[in-house]
Amino acid sequence: MYTIQGYVKVKSLEEAYELNQKKSSAVIGGGMWLRLGSRAIGTAIDLSDLELDRIEETEDEFIIGCMTSLRNIECHEGLNRYFHGMMKNMLKGIVGTQFRNMATIGGSLYQRFGFSDPLTAFLALDTTVEMYAGGMIPLDEFVSMNYDRDILVRIHVKKDGRRAAYQSFRNTKTDFPVLAVGASRMADTWKVTIGARPARAVTAENSEKLSDRLAGDLPEEAVERVIREFASEVSEKVRFGSNMRAGGEYRRMLSEVLIYRAVRDILSQSEEQEM
Ligand SMILES: Cc1cc2nc3c(=O)[nH]c(=O)nc-3n(C[C@H](O)[C@H](O)[C@H](O)COP(=O)(O)OP(=O)(O)OC[C@H]3O[C@@H](n4cnc5c(N)ncnc54)[C@H](O)[C@@H]3O)c2cc1C
Structure with missing residues (x-):
């Protein structure tokens, strides 16, 4: 206590x-x-009088105050519409509704927990953290910075037209994730982030490789093979560790499955859009 x-x-x-x-x-x-x-x-230090418990949507971005509860993000219509349910998927496994009504996004991202669902998911989007003294810092950079005594004020998520998906695997429904995967596709660039390795989330892929391989009118078997190979190659690049929840090799195998599912999810969103 x-x-x-x-x-x-x-x-x-x-x-x-x-x-x-x-x-x-x-x-x-x-x-x-x-x-x-x-x-x-x-x-x-209580920040609750500073009107930082809200989500603002502008033409270019979502701006999320640090005191916004995880539950408000999970249920936010604009965020979920724009990112195709990703907010709900990334948060629904964290303990329970009452808990998510209390826990804040500021506390979650500032800590940069290795097991963090939101860190893994927001890393797959174009996210910037707004620090009081440090200014605007891309989440890609913030994730590997040391702790200091700054204050995380807001997070900014660009509305850049990217498609995104989130996958996690838990041993039981509300336990910490054994592995977490965020993915997004921005034009031809695919980004894949992996968290709960169990170390801090990393960007494992950010390239046009998958789009190049999927170009043309490929038969379904070829698409299947390309995605499986991509998931395997990306997983090979990441270091997975062991803890009481799972071994490193098991995490690598899970990673292949979760990347595959996330890519499939994004491809089906694009197909829906085209219909
Ligand atoms: C039992 C349990 C299970 C959990 N399971 C999961 C899970 O499965 N997945 C997952 O992603 N997370 C999980 N979490 C983490 C949880 O979602 C929150 O991330 C965590 O509780 C921190 O949020 P908080 O608002 O409670 O922060 P607090 O406990 O209030 O603060 C945490 C730290 O951040 C600092 N801090 C808070 N706000 C700011 C700010 N604006 N600027 C600078 N520093 C700040 C505080 O000083 C403190 O050091 C779990 C937590 C618990 C207790």
């Missing part, structure tokens, strides 16, 4: 940032992860 000595509901991000420079301070998101630890928190 954690303990808190002082509590400040801040009036500005500047105030939050200044308070957070002390090592004993902590920003409180949903508090769902923090409460499992035993930290002695000097000052708990």
